[in-house]
Amino acid sequence: MAAQPYFSPELFRFLKQLKRNNRREWFAANKGRYEEFYRNAALRFVADMVIPMRKISTWIAADPRPQGGSVFRIYRDTRFSSDKTPYKTHLGIQFTHAGANEEVHDPCFYLHLEPDNCFAAAGCWHPDTRSLARIRDAIAWKPEDWKKAKRGLALEGDSLSRAPRGYPATHPMLADLKRKDYVATVAFREEQVLRPQFPREFLRACEKLSPLTAFLCKALGLAF
Secondary structure, eight states: OOOOOSSOOOHHHHHHHHHHOOSHOOOOOOOOOOIIIIIIHHHHHHHTHHHHHHHHHTTEEEOOOOTTTBBOOOEEEEEEESOOOOOOOSSSEEEEEEEEESSTSEEEEEEEEETTTEEEEEEEEEHHHHHHHHHHHHHHHHHHHHHHHHHTOOEOEEEEOOSSSSSTTOTTTTHOOOOOOEEEEEEEOHHHSSTTTTHHHHHHHHHHHHHHHHHHHHTTOOOO
């Protein structure tokens, strides 16, 4: 890994200004800043994480391709959104499971960089109906394994208002069976992201989150 920081304070300055000036004309005038401090920095980070991420799991992929790889596009899909601003105001990087069919929604690790909101995340966000049923069954059948997997983590995301179909309202694991998302995060301060040793801190966060990911992968029939 590089001895120099991957990310510069200029990344967060760029994102703050983009939030205030989320227009194509402004972005075009600042395209060089985007290339240097956002895109190129993120691609370099991903390229240097290919081997380290294998220590978490040989099935977790860091893909440094400029198109279709681990770094999310900054361009928003506004077709079905009332928010027509053209650009995302954060940097997102995903490390997906090599055996998964759906890149984003199956178990993965994720890095989110945004002014005053930086974190690592892992788990399943909005899994499809079949996957969600398999996760709930795994929790119900192996509650002790589930408790170990989520130990020390605060799960986030949406939940049902009542017990899912097939489970009684008195089920001891009801709170987790009602979940529609199975995601946990580890927060970072901006100054952490700007340090040369940030990749090690990100890996430590992934290690903390890996029992959750491993449980979810097993529930979905994926190796980990």
